[in-house]
Structures are given as C-alpha cells and as structure tokens.
Amino acid sequence: MRLKMKIVVAGTGYVGLVTAVCLSTLGHNITCVDVDENKIKMLKEGKSPIFEPDLEEIMLKNKELITYTTDSKNAYRDADVIFIGVGTPEKKDGSANLKYVYTVAEEIGESLGKDAIIVVKSTVPIGTNDKVENILNKNKKDNIKIEVVSNPEFLAQGTAVRDTLHAQRIVLGVPSKHAENIMKQVYDGYGQPYVITDRASSEMIKYAANDFLALKISYINEIANLCELVGANIEDVARGMGMDSRIGDKFLNAGIGYGGSCFPKDTKALHWLANYYDYELKTIKAAIEVNANQKIKLLKKARKYYEDFEGLNVAVLGLAFKPNTDDLREAPSLYNIPILIDEGANIKAYDPIAEKNFRKIYPTEVTYCKSIGETIKNADICFIFTEWDFVKDMDISLFEKLMKKPIVIDGRNCFKLDKVQNYNIIYESIGRKSMIR
Ligand code: UDX
Numbered sequence: 001m002r003l004k005m006k007i008v009v010a011g012t013g014y015v016g017l018v019t020a021v022c023l024s025t026l027g028h029n030i031t032c033v034d035v036d037e038n039k040i041k042m043l044k045e046g047k048s049p050i051f052e053p054d055l056e057e058i059m060l061k062n063k064e065l066i067t068y069t070t071d072s073k074n075a076y077r078d079a080d081v082i083f084i085g086v087g088t089p090e091k092k093d094g095s096a097n098l099k100y101v102y103t104v105a106e107e108i109g110e111s112l113g114k115d116a117i118i119v120v121k122s123t124v125p126i127g128t129n130d131k132v133e134n135i136l137n138k139n140k141k142d143n144i145k146i147e148v149v150s151n152p153e154f155l156a157q158g159t160a161v162r163d164t165l166h167a168q169r170i171v172l173g174v175p176s177k178h179a180e181n182i183m184k185q186v187y188d189g190y191g192q193p194y195v196i197t198d199r200a201s202s203e204m205i206k207y208a209a210n211d212f213l214a215l216k217i218s219y220i221n222e223i224a225n226l227c228e229l230v231g232a233n234i235e236d237v238a239r240g241m242g243m244d245s246r247i248g249d250k251f252l253n254a255g256i257g258y259g260g261s262c263f264p265k266d267t268k269a270l271h272w273l274a275n276y277y278d279y280e281l282k283t284i285k286a287a288i289e290v291n292a293n294q295k296i297k298l299l300k301k302a303r304k305y306y307e308d309f310e311g312l313n314v315a316v317l318g319l320a321f322k323p324n325t326d327d328l329r330e331a332p333s334l335y336n337i338p339i340l341i342d343e344g345a346n347i348k349a350y351d352p353i354a355e356k357n358f359r360k361i362y363p364t365e366v367t368y369c370k371s372i373g374e375t376i377k378n379a380d381i382c383f384i385f386t387e388w389d390f391v392k393d394m395d396i397s398l399f400e401k402l403m404k405k406p407i408v409i410d411g412r413n414c415f416k417l418d419k420v421q422n423y424n425i426i427y428e429s430i431g432r433k434s435m436i437r
Pocket of ligand 1: 158217257
C-alpha cells in the first residue's frame with residue numbers, strides 16, 4: 001500500500017509547480033505556497049501561470065488533492081515533507097542568489113509543528129543544503145527533528161511534466177537511511193532508478209550535468225563555425241558523431257547558442273564557485289564565451305547583405321529561447337532585437353506563445369503579427385530565432401512570394417538545404433553552406 005503524505009512545495013515557478021502537480025499523480029496531498037498573491041489567485045482558478053504542456057490538465061484532474069496558498073506558516077506546520085523550489089537567480093557577479101532559499105528555510109524552521117523532511121529542489125551551489133540545515137536548526141523548536149535532503153530536478157521547459165513523470169533518474173543526497181526511506185515513499189510509483197549519495201555530490205550532479213550539456217552545445221557550435229569555413233555540413237557531422245554511443249546523438253544541434261533559465265546561469269555559477277576555491281574551470285569558461293558570441297552570429301551574417309538596418313523592414317520568426325515555451329530568459333531574440341531597434345529597423349515579429357512576455361519589454365518598438373505571412377510581407381530580411389514547428393513546417397515559397405528581398409537568416413537550421421534549393425531565396429544557416437541564388 002502506497003503511503004499518502006502531506007507535502008508542501010514552496011515556490012510555484014517551473015520547478016516548484018511542476019514538482020507539486022506531478023507528485024499529486026501519486027495520490028499525495030499537496031499544498032503549493034507562494035508569496036505572489038496573483039499567482040496563487042490564478043492557480044486557485046485552475047490556471048497555470050506558466051505555459052507548460054499537460055500541466056493545467058493534471059492540475060484540474062487532481063484539484064481535490066492540490067491546494068494553493070500564501071499562508072506559508074500554516075502550510076508548513078503539519079507537513080511530512082517540504083520541498084523548497086524557489087528561484088536562485090544569477091547575481092551580477094555570476095554567483096547564485098540564495099536569499100529566497102534561506103528566507104523560506106527560516107520560515108519553515110519557525111513554523112514547523114512536527115518532525116519533517118526538508119527537500120532542496122532548487123539548483124543550489126555545493127554546500128547550500130548544509131546552510132539550509134543550519135538555518136532550520138537555528139529557527140525550529142528544540143523537540144522537533146528535521147532532516148535536509150538534496151533532490152535536484154532535471155526538467156526542461158516545454159517538456160517539464162514528461163521529464164518529471166518519466167525522469168531518467170531521481171537523485172537523492174541524503175543525510176541518513178531514514179531520510180532515504182521517506183524520500184522513496186514520496187516517489188513510490190514513479191518507477192525511476194535512484195542515485196543515492198551525500199548532499200554535496202547530489203548538488204554537484206545537477207551543476208555538472210547542466211554544464212556538460214551547455215559545453216556539448218558550445219562544442220558543436222564551434223565545430224559548426226569551422227564547418228562554415230571549411231565547407232563541411234554540421235548536420236552530417238553531428239549525425240556521424242552522434243551514432244557513436246559514447247557521444248550520443250542528443251544536444252548536438254548547432255544554432256545560435258543556449259538560452260533559458262538554467263544553462264546560462266548554471267555555467268556562470270559553477271565557474272564562480274570554482275574561482276571561489278581558487279580553481280579555474282577552463283572548459284566551462286570557454287563554453288560561456290563561445291555561447292556569448294554565438295548569440296549574435298546572425299547579425300554578423302546579415303551584415304554581408306546590409307551594412308546596417310536603418311529603415312529596413314526586418315521580420316523575426318520566433319522570440320522564445322526554444323520552442324514550446326513562453327520563456328524569454330537569455331533568449332537570443334533579446335540580444336539581437338535591441339541592436340536592430342537601436343539601428344532604426346522596422347521590426348515585425350511573430351511568436352504566438354512568447355509574444356505576451358516580449359510585449360512587456362518592448363510594447364511599442366516591435367509590431368506583433370498574427371501570421372508568418374503578415375510578418376514577412378515586404379521584409380528586406382527575415383531572422384529565425386526559434387525552431388517552432390510552425391516555422392519548420394511553413395511553406396518556404398512564402399519567402400519568395402511575400403518578401404521584398406528574400407534573405408532568410410536562420411539561427412536554428414529549420415529547413416533542409418536540399419529543400420531550400422528549390423526556391424529563389426538567399427538562405428544562411430548555422431554550420432552549413434550559404435544558399436545564394
Ligand atoms: C535545461 C536542461 O535540459 C534541464 O535538464 C535542466 O533542468 C534545466 O536546463 P531547458 O533550459 O528548459 O532545460 O531547455 P533545453 O531543452 O535543455 O535547452 C536549453 C537551450 O539549449 C535552448 O536555448 C536550446 O535551444 C539550446 N540547445 C539545446 C541547442 O542549442 N542545441 C541542442 O542540441 C540542444
């Protein structure tokens with residue numbers, strides 16, 4: 001018989017909300033806590049504050065099991081297990097800002113009315129779980145026992161629910177067998193293999209995994225840049241590399257660099273941490289540098305055709321840092337569009353999902369369109385920043401038919417070259433030869 005627990009999750013961002021909603025599928029009673037009243041109001045109305053496939057459906061299906069509140073103290077009081085899933089944003093120096101994690105730990109300590117396991121789900125630098133334990137011990141009543149478990153998440157935006165329900169592993173950094181057993185009861189039913197280790201190693205697994213993937217992307221991007229110079233094709237190169245199971249075929253898509261809430265932040269945070277210990281992580285430093293250059297590569301390519309963009313009609317397809325998300329954090333669009341605005345371009349953009357967030361930053365500087373056709377009509381050049389399906393599946397002849405000058409600069413290799421060659425367009429992509437007709 002599966003044990004039903006009272007689980008509280010602090011933070012309703014990507015990590016917290018997805019963890020909470022997915023745990024409800026195991027029959028636990030879940031309380032989601034957040035300081036943001038608007039978010040809690042939305043959640044109570046059955047609406048997810050983030051765009052994530054399947055999330056709202058499960059929220060609605062399991063609504064009897066999930067409650068949402070800003071009254072954190074009351075929620076923590078009688079919890080069996082409390083997950084900390086609040087943000088750890090990047091500070092100006094590249095280190096992780098842990099103030100939200102520590103504030104939650106203080107509050108939990110003050111509120112606990114019974115023994116509990118506190119689980120750190122947020123991505124935190126090595127040693128943070130120990131600090132959380134100290135804070136809890138300082139603030140809790142003497143008769144209450146707590147144990148702190150490190151349990152990093154590996155979910156990617158856009159596939160967060162699937163990544164959680166079908167994760168390749170559950171990493172648990174545990175201080176005792178007792179804590180390990182409780183965590184196995186929490187996850188009983190997921191059926192995923194466990195990696196049981198100490199807390200420091202668990203914290204390190206998260207950073208090492210993310211930074212390795214970032215490094216893999218920067219590596220393939222550098223090889224792509226070299227392919228352009230020597231006349232090789234990165235897609236064939238990546239396919240040939242990826243068939244070697246020691247390398248693997250994932251994360252070998254060359255493009256305009258990684259964005260999002262994790263890779264940029266986690267590479268900088270680990271690099272910062274190593275420096276703190278007087279050690280230089282040279283590979284990670286290189287990955288960060290390569291990525292910064294890669295993000296503005298399209299503009300460099302475009303300058304082959306136009307010295308500057310003043311007065312030009314510029315079409316932009318895709319604003320999000322990757323498909324299936326409305327998230328703009330570290331998105332290449334945010335690095336390129338300000339330059340285009342500064343140079344006086346007339347920008348039309350299309351991204352039905354991320355438009356809302358982009359509008360908050362650039363309400364008037366960009367014209368937001370409702371279709372590809374409307375966006376590229378009369379354009380002097382078109383940039384592709386996100387490989388949405390609507391772009392990959394589009395009718396390529398539209399560029400030829402609708403643009404003033406059919407110059408397409410594709411940062412995500414959305415089209416096969418042998419298909420593009422059937423059209424009268426100029427097509428530049430990443431790590432492949434330019435198609436100029
Ligand atoms: C990532 C990790 O995948 C996840 O395990 C971790 O918990 C959080 O960070 P996410 O940032 O949501 O997830 O997206 P991901 O799909 O990993 O892509 C990150 C960035 O890398 C995107 O900008 C994407 O376009 C880029 N990318 C990815 C490439 O440029 N090439 C690739 O081959 C893969």
